Amino acid sequence: MASLRIQGFRLLGLLLLSLFAACQGNACQKDDENEVLYLLGLLQPLGDYWARLYYVDPLVIGDEENINFIREAQPSDVFSGQKKLILVSGWDTSDRSDVDYPTPNDLERRALVTKWNHLLKTTDYDNLLLDGYQVFIFDYLTSxxxxxxxxRFRYWLDRTFGSVTSPEVIIYAHSMGGIVTRTALYLGSTPLYLRAALINGSPLHGSPWASPQYQESKSFLGTLASFLTQTDGGSDLRWDNFDSNxxxxxxxxxxxxxxxxxxxNLIHLTYGDVDDGSSFDDSGTASAVMQTACAVLHPDGFRGDCIVPITSSQYSGVTNPNPTTDLGRYEHFQINWASSATRSALRTKINTL
Structure with a gap:
């Protein structure tokens, strides 16, 4: 056994030496090195490495971009009897599964600043802390x-909250994050720690914009959507055609x-509905891209938040014992804590779960 172990280490050493020798004087790509290390079992798959649950220190309200106030969640971060709120963001069109491995600091900055700073810097976030919530963030490689x-989400949930036997955890998930959450919920047994999942503006039946059959008829916007959805995650957002539309x-x-x-019964659905395709409750912050998208989708019978039709975000045809909640005439990104009205409505909804 000892001789086999020595031979194994020698083989590993030779492989690494050959890799680094080949790189001398050449512009070796870091992802090539990562691929070799992955094949040698020295690196996790990128998506496994990327997916993490973070605990957000309440002191972040004094410095919302300071990554010293976010860390990988541990069971010891869970205070028994206190409410927990997990934030799960949606699809990131810039994500790709063939990039270099980011540093842990890069991932913490993405979770805290890129994904959730728009909420953390508001008094509504302060009020969530005053409401008694411990806050966590789940981030993942959306491609x-x-x-x-x-x-991966279910792994982190069970790892962190598995010892909690009373329903203290509420998940808030936007867009793709809602499908990730529903997928996690139906793995294994029903989690005792989960109180509810608030799924907001999620394409539970998919989105026409992610479907090639719809993209090909929409000229420039369709071509752009086709480019953006050329990943496994983007492809998973295709319209499921439950309505044969x-x-x-x-x-x-x-x-x-x-x-x-x-x-x-654990899932509660909220959504935005620009019901006439052009009138927004907060027109000042509605993006030009979303307004254009609404102008295309609405005449085709896909009324909703400009990305997700309400038949998808309401999960039409799928039995849910809980009533759905219309947040108002807001586009897809406005409903994600991006306006004072939606922030207030979401906080109120969470506190009733």
């Missing part, structure tokens, strides 16, 4: 498949997930 990210469209992953309803 990976939703099935993988759902499994897009000829040839399908999404077996979402159709299979829709067939699972036994734990939907």
């Amino acid at each position: 990976d498949s939703i099935a993988l990210n759902g499994s 897009i000829s040839g469209a399908s999404n077996p992953f979402l159709s299979e997930l829709a067939a699972k309803t036994g734990r939907d």
